Amino acid sequence: MSIVFRQLFDEHSSTLTYLLADALSGDAVLIDSVAEQAALYLGLLQELKLNLVYLLETHAHADHVTGAGLMKERTDALTATGRHTGTTCADVQLADGDTLVFGDELIRVIATPGHTPGCVSYRWRHCVFTGDALLIGGCGRTDFQGGDAGRLYDSITQRLFVLPNETLVYPAHDYKGRRVSSIGQEKLTNERVPGRSKQAFIELMDNLKLPPPRMIDEAVPANQRCGDQYAIIDIHAS
Amino acid sequence: MSIVFRQLFDEHSSTLTYLLADALSGDAVLIDSVAEQAALYLGLLQELKLNLVYLLETHAHADHVTGAGLMKERTDALTATGRHTGTTCADVQLADGDTLVFGDELIRVIATPGHTPGCVSYRWRHCVFTGDALLIGGCGRTDFQGGDAGRLYDSITQRLFVLPNETLVYPAHDYKGRRVSSIGQEKLTNERVPGRSKQAFIELMDNLKLPPPRMIDEAVPANQRCGDQYAIIDIHAS
Numbered sequence: 334m335s336i337v338f339r340q341l342f343d344e345h346s347s348t349l350t351y352l353l354a355d356a357l358s359g360d361a362v363l364i365d366s367v368a369e370q371a372a373l374y375l376g377l378l379q380e381l382k383l384n385l386v387y388l389l390e391t392h393a394h395a396d397h398v399t400g401a402g403l404m405k406e407r408t409d410a411l412t413a414t415g416r417h418t419g420t421t422c423a424d425v426q427l428a429d430g431d432t433l434v435f436g437d438e439l440i441r442v443i444a445t446p447g448h449t450p451g452c453v454s455y456r457w458r459h460c461v462f463t464g465d466a467l468l469i470g471g472c473g474r475t476d477f478q479g480g481d482a483g484r485l486y487d488s489i490t491q492r493l494f495v496l497p498n499e500t501l502v503y504p505a506h507d508y509k510g511r512r513v514s515s516i517g518q519e520k521l522t523n524e525r526v527p528g529r530s531k532q533a534f535i536e537l538m539d540n541l542k543l544p545p546p547r548m549i550d551e552a553v554p555a556n557q558r559c560g561d562q563y564a565i566i567d568i569h570a571s
Numbered sequence: 572m573s574i575v576f577r578q579l580f581d582e583h584s585s586t587l588t589y590l591l592a593d594a595l596s597g598d599a600v601l602i603d604s605v606a607e608q609a610a611l612y613l614g615l616l617q618e619l620k621l622n623l624v625y626l627l628e629t630h631a632h633a634d635h636v637t638g639a640g641l642m643k644e645r646t647d648a649l650t651a652t653g654r655h656t657g658t659t660c661a662d663v664q665l666a667d668g669d670t671l672v673f674g675d676e677l678i679r680v681i682a683t684p685g686h687t688p689g690c691v692s693y694r695w696r697h698c699v700f701t702g703d704a705l706l707i708g709g710c711g712r713t714d715f716q717g718g719d720a721g722r723l724y725d726s727i728t729q730r731l732f733v734l735p736n737e738t739l740v741y742p743a744h745d746y747k748g749r750r751v752s753s754i755g756q757e758k759l760t761n762e763r764v765p766g767r768s769k770q771a772f773i774e775l776m777d778n779l780k781l782p783p784p785r786m787i788d789e790a791v792p793a794n795q796r797c798g799d800q801y802a803i804i805d806i807h808a809s
Binding site: 339522 | 576578737739747748749750752753755756759760
């Protein structure tokens with residue numbers, strides 16, 4: 334098989350990060366990296382003799398600082414985010430339907446707003462990396478960062494649930510040890526969306542009454558600066 | 572992408588059946604087919620212009636009659652099972668480590684006895700089809716058909732949990748709408764194996780006190796005759 338696929342986990346933020354590569358060319362991408370794990374990623378790239386070409390974000394995370402800033406200093410990779418994330422520092426501003434190429438591999442961008450206005454999912458081969466739009470058995474919250482439950486419902490039902498049932502769902506987080514789902518499984522078992530009207534979903538999401546994420550005040554501004562380390566240091570010092 | 576992957580579900584027996592094909596040659600295999608779904612499989616083969624080369628079984632099922640008998644009448648496919656299943660009618664008797672080729676694709680046989688003595692798993696690319704050895708969050712029972720909890724523990728821990736964490740786990744059944752797991756996920760979340768010693772697992776399995784499968788008296792003899800339709804008709808008429 335001519336591809337590399339590694340699923341990595343940051344215990345502190347329960348973030349799932351994905352390393353994909355075309356083994357022939359060695360060109361690789363990293364989806365939703367975490368600053369604290371940058372040394373691990375650099376070690377893997379070296380061990381597997383890979384050349385990082387893109388640092389992709391599904392959105393401006395509120396629970397961890399992206400590793401993109403640190404990784405960009407040590408590699409030639411370009412940073413890329415959805416055009417509506419507010420991360421004007423990103424090298425590539427992605428729109429729905431855009432393609433990203435690494436080696437002979439193709440990623441297609443799917444706009445999946447709702448958790449935040451700028452959320453995108455990345456479809457690659459038979460996989461979709463859904464960020465916080467669609468989680469295993471659930472979905473991202475919609476009560477901060479411009480969240481909109483109605484838009485999230487549309488993203489999940491009209492952009493993700495229309496993919497083939499066998500499509501593998503790889504989210505940005507899981508808190509219960511789960512690591513993969515499929516569109517078919519989510520259409521059957523997701524606790525928030527199937528069997529619920531858009532209005533009922535909006536009411537559910539508007540009444541979750543969750544505490545704010547611990548790191549939101551640091552993470553969102555740092556991520557909107559593409560994880561620039563100086564920005565992080567400034568924030569930590571303030 | 573040059574492969575076909577379809578996951579099919581038989582509602583009556585909650586069986587998951589897998590159609591894999593090399594799209595270039597059109598050569599295909601069917602894993603754990605169900606007699607009642609044969610028309611669906613034949614329709615799919617026709618629609619996708621595929622040529623079935625193997626009808627694979629993970630074991631002699633106790634809960635449904637294989638579709639292999641019916642499919643063999645209508646295709647040129649060979650039937651293949653683990654050599655210790657007692658299905659001497661199968662064209663190919665598989666041993667641990669054997670390879671099966673369809674088009675340019677390769678399947679590797681892994682002996683995973685315990686649910687029954689003849690159980691095998693099939694590893695293909697980054698997937699493993701585990702039959703009833705490893706289910707999502709659980710495992711097959713070991714209280715009939717020569718089941719042996721100790722052997723199953725060894726199969727799961729020494730043959731399956733040693734695969735890369737990203738390896739996708741596709742079982743023969745799920746009763747809760749789940750469709751896929753991974754080795755990493757099962758090592759973290761399986762309710763029977765992780766954190767349990769072999770002895771504790773044997774005690775757990777020996778005390779499940781499950782009712783016998785509804786179809787065991789019909790299904791096992793029919794499957795040991797490779798789903799020969801005359802055998803099924805005889806059984807239904809008796």
